[in-house]
Amino acid sequence: MSGARLLRLAALLLGFGFLYGPIVILATMSFNASRLVTVWGGFSTKWYAALLHDEQMLRAAQISLSAAALSALIATLNGLLAALALARFGGFRSRTLFAGSIYAPLVMPEVVLGLGLLLVFVAFGVERGFLTLVLAHASFTMCFATVMIHAALKGCDRTLEEAAMDLGATPVRAFALVTLPLIAPSVVSAYLLAFIISLDDLVIASFTTGPGATTLPMRIYSQVRLGVSPEVNAISTLLLGLVAVALGLSALLTRGRAKGGGAG
Amino acid sequence: MPEGGKRRRLTRGEMLVIAAPYAWIALFFLAPFALIVKISLSHPAQTRPPYEPVFDGAGLAGFFEKLSQLGLDAYRGLAEDTLYLDSYLSSLTIAGGATLICLLIAYPFALAIARAPRRLRPVLIGFAVAPFWTSFLIRVYAWITLLKDEGIINHALMALGVIDAPLPMFATSGAVVVGIVYSYLPFMLLPLYAAIERQDASLREAAADLGATPFQVFLHVTLPLSRRGIVAGALLVFIPSVGEFVIPDLLGGSDTLMIGRTLWNDFFANRDWPAASAAAVALLALLLVPILLYERAQLREGAR
Amino acid sequence: MTDAPLLSIKGASKRFGAIAALEDVSLEVGAGEFFALLGPSGCGKTTLMRLVAGFETLDAGRIEIGGADMSGAPPHRRPVNLMFQSYALFPHLSVFDNIAFGLRRQGKGRAEIAARVAELLQIVRLEGVEARRPDLLSGGQRQRVALARALAPGPRLLLLDEPLGALDRQLREETQFQIKEIQRRLKTSFVVVTHDQDEALVMADRIAVMRAGRIEQIGAPTEVYERPATRFVAGFIGQMNFLEGHIENGAFVGAFGRLPAEGGGLLQGAKAVLAVRPERIAIAPTTQENPGLDGVVEDVAFRGETTHFRLRLPGGETLRVSRGADSGAPFCVGDAARISIAPEAGRIFASE
Numbered sequence: 001m002s003g004a005r006l007l008r009l010a011a012l013l014l015g016f017g018f019l020y021g022p023i024v025i026l027a028t029m030s031f032n033a034s035r036l037v038t039v040w041g042g043f044s045t046k047w048y049a050a051l052l053h054d055e056q057m058l059r060a061a062q063i064s065l066s067a068a069a070l071s072a073l074i075a076t077l078n079g080l081l082a083a084l085a086l087a088r089f090g091g092f093r094s095r096t097l098f099a100g101s102i103y104a105p106l107v108m109p110e111v112v113l114g115l116g117l118l119l120v121f122v123a124f125g126v127e128r129g130f131l132t133l134v135l136a137h138a139s140f141t142m143c144f145a146t147v148m149i150h151a152a153l154k155g156c157d158r159t160l161e162e163a164a165m166d167l168g169a170t171p172v173r174a175f176a177l178v179t180l181p182l183i184a185p186s187v188v189s190a191y192l193l194a195f196i197i198s199l200d201d202l203v204i205a206s207f208t209t210g211p212g213a214t215t216l217p218m219r220i221y222s223q224v225r226l227g228v229s230p231e232v233n234a235i236s237t238l239l240l241g242l243v244a245v246a247l248g249l250s251a252l253l254t255r256g257r258a259k260g261g262g263a264g
Numbered sequence: 265m266p267e268g269g270k271r272r273r274l275t276r277g278e279m280l281v282i283a284a285p286y287a288w289i290a291l292f293f294l295a296p297f298a299l300i301v302k303i304s305l306s307h308p309a310q311t312r313p314p315y316e317p318v319f320d321g322a323g324l325a326g327f328f329e330k331l332s333q334l335g336l337d338a339y340r341g342l343a344e345d346t347l348y349l350d351s352y353l354s355s356l357t358i359a360g361g362a363t364l365i366c367l368l369i370a371y372p373f374a375l376a377i378a379r380a381p382r383r384l385r386p387v388l389i390g391f392a393v394a395p396f397w398t399s400f401l402i403r404v405y406a407w408i409t410l411l412k413d414e415g416i417i418n419h420a421l422m423a424l425g426v427i428d429a430p431l432p433m434f435a436t437s438g439a440v441v442v443g444i445v446y447s448y449l450p451f452m453l454l455p456l457y458a459a460i461e462r463q464d465a466s467l468r469e470a471a472a473d474l475g476a477t478p479f480q481v482f483l484h485v486t487l488p489l490s491r492r493g494i495v496a497g498a499l500l501v502f503i504p505s506v507g508e509f510v511i512p513d514l515l516g517g518s519d520t521l522m523i524g525r526t527l528w529n530d531f532f533a534n535r536d537w538p539a540a541s542a543a544a545v546a547l548l549a550l551l552l553v554p555i556l557l558y559e560r561a562q563l564r565e566g567a568r
Numbered sequence: 569m570t571d572a573p574l575l576s577i578k579g580a581s582k583r584f585g586a587i588a589a590l591e592d593v594s595l596e597v598g599a600g601e602f603f604a605l606l607g608p609s610g611c612g613k614t615t616l617m618r619l620v621a622g623f624e625t626l627d628a629g630r631i632e633i634g635g636a637d638m639s640g641a642p643p644h645r646r647p648v649n650l651m652f653q654s655y656a657l658f659p660h661l662s663v664f665d666n667i668a669f670g671l672r673r674q675g676k677g678r679a680e681i682a683a684r685v686a687e688l689l690q691i692v693r694l695e696g697v698e699a700r701r702p703d704l705l706s707g708g709q710r711q712r713v714a715l716a717r718a719l720a721p722g723p724r725l726l727l728l729d730e731p732l733g734a735l736d737r738q739l740r741e742e743t744q745f746q747i748k749e750i751q752r753r754l755k756t757s758f759v760v761v762t763h764d765q766d767e768a769l770v771m772a773d774r775i776a777v778m779r780a781g782r783i784e785q786i787g788a789p790t791e792v793y794e795r796p797a798t799r800f801v802a803g804f805i806g807q808m809n810f811l812e813g814h815i816e817n818g819a820f821v822g823a824f825g826r827l828p829a830e831g832g833g834l835l836q837g838a839k840a841v842l843a844v845r846p847e848r849i850a851i852a853p854t855t856q857e858n859p860g861l862d863g864v865v866e867d868v869a870f871r872g873e874t875t876h877f878r879l880r881l882p883g884g885e886t887l888r889v890s891r892g893a894d895s896g897a898p899f900c901v902g903d904a905a906r907i908s909i910a911p912e913a914g915r916i917f918a919s920e
């Protein structure tokens with residue numbers, strides 16, 4: 001009995017150590033005054049200060065953030081409609097094609113998606129830049145948003161909506177008044193997921209963006225290719241911190257909601 | 265539920281709902297594939313790569329004129345050039361090996377989380393999946409610091425006196441495997457955890473009651489009942505790993521061939537669009553079976 | 569029952585956090601006996617069973633099976649099998665493989681396993697479904713597979729957790745007799761856990777009535793029915809009338825009047841409760857010259873073989889009375905009736 005418990009504890013420790021070790025080391029190194037990873041030159045925030053003066057990096061961050069915000073919005077709206085079709089329309093014609101096209105990009109190699117999207121833009125004669133970046137990101141993050149909202153809709157009690165319709169609401173109103181508030185947390189999560197995936201993407205952005213719209217991952221990538229650098233450690237740590245704070249907030253939010261729901 | 269039953273036409277209202285996502289998918293998912301296939305059949309003799317900031321109408325027309333002269337040259341190149349063949353083979357081995365290692369690491373991890381006290385489970389799985397939300401690029405980058413000759417692992421091993429000279433870990437296929445395992449672990453972990461956690465505890469008790477030792481309980485009950493999770497996790501790791509670009513590019517050596525990287529180089533360095541497209545088609549053909557398996561599982565799950 | 573008990577539980581106690589699930593429980597089950605643990609949900613009967621099977625560990629006390637101390641023995645090393653309330657059939661295995669599971673763990677040969685499974689399927693009358701998966705079976709079939717699987721390894725003691733709980737009413741009655749018959753044939757000790765008194769009364773040789781982690785009474789069905797040891801047992805098993813009153817000169821006196829009764833060991837003047845079953849109350853027209861209490865018939869319910877009356881007594885108490893059909897004068901709602909209760913028909917408990 002206790003032997004099994006010990007094994008489980010070991011598995012947890014090893015698993016979390018493997019997952020978090022590299023991240024923690026990276027974050028620690030970003031405060032290292034020395035350029036060498038193996039030498040601790042004292043605590044320093046100079047690499048962060050240097051970042052603030054890196055115009056290119058700041059510009060790239062700005063582009064990435066706005067592209068992520070915009071593409072995630074399109075992806076979430078599209079995903080909501082697609083999830084609705086999948087969850088509520090039953091076995092309509094061409095459902096398999098529709099559903100298959102939704103799920104496939106989740107596992108499709110990014111190089112293929114990026115190349116394909118680029119060819120579409122070329123075929124339609126659209127100049128590559130911020131617009132194509134947003135369109136491309138909206139396309140492939142839509143799948144993630146759809147899957148997330150679909151899961152929420154499936155877990156939603158359909159009879160609530162039917163009750164609303166029975167009480168005289170039109171289908172659209174019933175959905176807006178009953179179901180939408182219920183799945184709202186998932187819709188928000190879907191937006192966040194789409195946002196983060198867009199913010200993180202290197203491959204598809206490299207294919208579909210133009211010279212005027214270099215994203216943050218592209219900028220980081222071009223620096224990383226030159227080797228480990230403390231500035232990259234610093235910006236990485238900032239991004240990690242940002243995600244950690246966002247995850248913490250969302251956990252607090254959902255916990256408060258769960259508690260409120262339990263009390264009511 | 266009407267799912268799985270006879271297929272019906274959409275009502276007008278439903279069409280209104282589905283129009284936007286359907287059009288979007290057609291334009292940005294189905295059309296790209298058609299174009300990839302089409303361009304892969306064009307002649308590779310591109311005197312001027314169509315890689316310019318502006319495409320005027322004439323340039324586009326000329327481009328498509330070339331496309332109309334279909335040919336299999338790109339595929340012939342694919343078949344003859346050992347670079348491609350080697351890339352495919354090594355992509356499969358690296359992705360397969362990484363998937364296996366991922367499973368071996370994730371299974372005890374998922375099992376430990378699923379067997380933790382009920383209250384702790386959401387917290388543990390939350391922390392286990394949290395790194396997925398952080399930048400993929402940064403997580404891969406973090407391993408450079410660890411694996412380099414003058415990196416932390418080598419430094420620590422030499423300080424401990426285990427080795428005299430640095431182990432060459434960075435820029436190897438092994439490093440790529442480590443990177444894939446690390447990056448895709450959450451994809452393996454989540455389906456495994458879901459499959460193990462939802463198992464009825466009384467099944468294990470029944471097995472123990474019938475004389476099964478703890479190991480036999482695992483072998484005959486827990487493991488077979490998590491088969492779906494294993495398949496889903498393996499596909500979720502294997503499929504994207506085969507076409508992975510970032511990991512082999514950052515952690516692999518110049519001799520680490522992977523098809524995603526080869527395709528990237530064809531496109532960006534050699535500006536050979538037909539060759540890149542042919543490589544993409546071949547990659548999809550390679551992944552067709554696993555992708556269809558995954559799709560089937562998703563559709564089944566979605567219809568439930 | 570033989571002299572050495574097969575299962576012996578001594579002073580068993582078990583706590584879950586602040587909740588005492590079992591407190592100082594002792595009982596014995598003989599070889600070949602059909603024993604029932606009866607009680608409302610939360611009384612500790614399931615905990616007791618899980619302790620015997622080895623899924624929980626005792627805080628205090630001792631469990632012996634066939635004279636061997638079971639403390640520290642994991643479930644797979646106990647000569648006990650359990651039929652789960654949910655059946656816990658392995659969904660990935662066929663009916664055959666489910667039943668063969670325990671046999672394979674014993675390292676039995678192929679031919680032997682096949683023969684044993686066939687024998688069990690015949691015992692539970694379920695031939696022909698060997699190849700099917702459990703989810704393709706009906707509820708009744710699943711129940712029988714679960715029974716066969718638990719019997720397959722040839723346990724000395726079979727534990728059955730609410731074995732009929734998931735069946736509908738008609739199937740339940742049929743299955744009660746089948747289980748009883750199988751037990752008689754195999755001569756294996758059965759311990760059935762149930763909250764359903766009918767189940768316990770019909771099937772068991774002896775019943776332990778439990779309440780809040782303690783055993784209230786152990787006895788044969790007729791014993792717990794006719795001579796309940798506590799007020800709880802009296803109320804839990806079968807229909808029962810309770811009348812409040814006190815003891816006065818060899819009689820039970822209440823607002824309703826006076827009834828001759830045995831004192832039940834209580835002192836003169838002590839507050840007490842008289843428990844009497846509906847069928848032990850005689851009902852007759854007031855015209856007859858017989859002693860008793862007069863009441864008014866408030867309700868008459870014809871139930872085929874019996875007729876049930878609800879009477880209102882002068883003190884305001886209601887009393888349920890039942891008697892066989894066609895025995896005695898008919899009564900209508902509003903009729904006056906005289907009831908009589910023989911001294912040995914009721915039992916007197918001290919007021920709680």
